[in-house]
Amino acid sequence: TQTGGEHVALRIRPLSDAEQEESASVVAHRVDEQMVVLMDPMEDPDDVLRANRSREKTYMFDVAFDCSATQEEVYRATTKGLIEGLISGFNATVFAYGPTGCGKTYTMLGTDTEPGIYVRTLNDLFRAIEETSDDMQYSVSMSYLEIYNEMIRDLLNPSSGFLDLREDSKGEIQVAGITEVSTINAQEIMELLMKGNKQRTQEPTAANQTSSRSHAVLQVAVRQQSRCPDVLQEVRFARLFMIDLAGSERAAQTQNRGQRLKEGAHINRSLLALGNCINALSEKHGNKYVNYRDSKLTRLLKDSLGGNSRTIMIAHISPASVAFEESRNTLSYADRAKSIRTRVKRNLFNVPYHIAQYTSIIADLRGEIQRLKSKIAEQSRRADIRNVQGPQTQYREGSSLCPAPFLMRA
Numbered sequence: 083t084q085t086g087g088e089h090v091a092l093r094i095r096p097l098s099d100a101e102q103e104e105s106a107s108v109v110a111h112r113v114d115e116q117m118v119v120l121m122d123p124m125e126d127p128d129d130v131l132r133a134n135r136s137r138e139k140t141y142m143f144d145v146a147f148d149c150s151a152t153q154e155e156v157y158r159a160t161t162k163g164l165i166e167g168l169i170s171g172f173n174a175t176v177f178a179y180g181p182t183g184c185g186k187t188y189t190m191l192g193t194d195t196e197p198g199i200y201v202r203t204l205n206d207l208f209r210a211i212e213e214t215s216d217d218m219q220y221s222v223s224m225s226y227l228e229i230y231n232e233m234i235r236d237l238l239n240p241s242s243g244f245l246d247l248r249e250d251s252k253g254e255i256q257v258a259g260i261t262e263v264s265t266i267n268a269q270e271i272m273e274l275l276m277k278g279n280k281q282r283t284q285e286p287t288a289a290n291q292t293s294s295r296s297h298a299v300l301q302v303a304v305r306q307q308s309r310c311p312d313v314l315q316e317v318r319f320a321r322l323f324m325i326d327l328a329g330s331e332r333a334a335q336t337q338n339r340g341q342r343l344k345e346g347a348h349i350n351r352s353l354l355a356l357g358n359c360i361n362a363l364s365e366k367h368g369n370k371y372v373n374y375r376d377s378k379l380t381r382l383l384k385d386s387l388g389g390n391s392r393t394i395m396i397a398h399i400s401p402a403s404v405a406f407e408e409s410r411n412t413l414s415y416a417d418r419a420k421s422i423r424t425r426v427k428r429n430l431f432n433v434p435y436h437i438a439q440y441t442s443i444i445a446d447l448r449g450e451i452q453r454l455k456s457k458i459a460e461q462s463r464r465a466d467i468r469n470v471q472g473p474q475t476q477y478r479e480g481s482s483l484c485p486a487p488f489l490m491r492a
């Protein structure tokens with residue numbers, strides 16, 4: 083068992099064209115590797131009387147990035163470290179949080195030329211598996227879904243309708259009927275994810291032309307088993323969730339009406355439930371009751387948030403003055419997430435063997451017994467021959483064939 087601290091990163095994206103056109107100033111700055119300052123755009127630096135009412139605030143995270151950070155740097159500092167644990171049976175979760183248009187999809191999926199965390203993680207996972215595959219046998223499967231208005235859709239097979247969450251016999255939450263893909267070709271995966279992402283419910287909002295209205299969840303399951311057959315076969319199983327959350331802005335702030343307002347309410351329900359779980363989990367001595375059942379997202383993430391998983395949150399903000407309120411909300415949400423503590427244990431279990439497998443193991447063991455029996459028989463036959471020859475040798479004392487020690491004893 084390991085105690086994993088919540089790992090919270092913050093990424094500030096570059097000013098967008100629209101923000102530049104609005105002549106927005108930059109109010110969010112990365113001070114150093116961990117510190118971020120959000121300045122108050124309303125503040126007049128010459129107004130000494132109001133200086134102590136400033137809303138300027140600094141925040142500390144495990145790691146902070148600004149617009150100069152590359153996709154590789156963000157991946158290395160956040161997610162890369164999870165892979166070793168994943169192939170040893172530890173669950174992990176990475177989620178991208180933040181308001182619409184602040185770079186969540188860019189960080190997670192990225193572009194063809196600047197791929198994000200999904201593909202980089204899978205590439206390194208496959209490489210790590212290849213390096214240990216002499217002794218271990220792995221199977222990897224992937225699924226990609228969205229949660230939109232509290233309904234689950236398979237992004238790899240959108241025509242399959244809405245899917246249900248079920249709890250399996252081990253108490254783990256599974257999505258019934260989801261498409262599972264097993265491929266270790268990174269190019270193929272990127273194509274699948276790009277295609278899947280196009281199936282996401284996206285609509286232009288006032289805040290983002292191609293705003294994702296849903297939470298997208300890429301789930302990777304890794305199953306590992308020793309290559310040598312044994313009656314009690316140990317199996318390690320781990321799940322990695324990589325989640326691109328829907329925009330966290332309040333419905334009212336994006337001037338949404340009708341359907342958009344309803345979506346906003348559902349998105350907020352999931353994010354509120356997520357926030358409530360984070361709050362409950364981060365209270366040191368207070369109420370430890372965490373209600374995961376409040377939304378599909380928190381039910382699916384039950385193990386990741388409070389239970390058995392290493393969790394990384396990458397919060398995203400715009401640097402622009404016009405986004406001050408949203409950035410402030412995001413920074414304090416991410417700040418609260420820092421105090422979650424999870425206990426992570428390796429997922430190990432023994433597979434109950436099928437009768438046919440027992441029969442083949444018994445046949446193998448019989449063969450092994452037979453081989454050992456004949457080896458023992460051969461050895462005792464040789465020993466008998468030596469015993470018969472031994473005394474004769476001793477009687478030939480003095481002869482040139484007699485070994486020196488016998489001569490001396492005589």
Ligand SMILES: Nc1ncnc2c1ncn2[C@@H]1O[C@H](COP(=O)(O)OP(=O)(O)OP(=O)(O)O)[C@@H](O)[C@H]1O
Nearest residue numbers: 095181182183184185186187188290293294328329
């Ligand atoms: N770090 C970055 N560097 C360069 N471009 C970026 C960066 N972050 C975001 N962008 C660009 O900003 C735009 C909005 O980003 P993105 O779609 O990732 O936002 P989002 O947070 O996923 O939004 P939504 O919640 O609406 O889906 C995209 O055109 C994206 O390419």
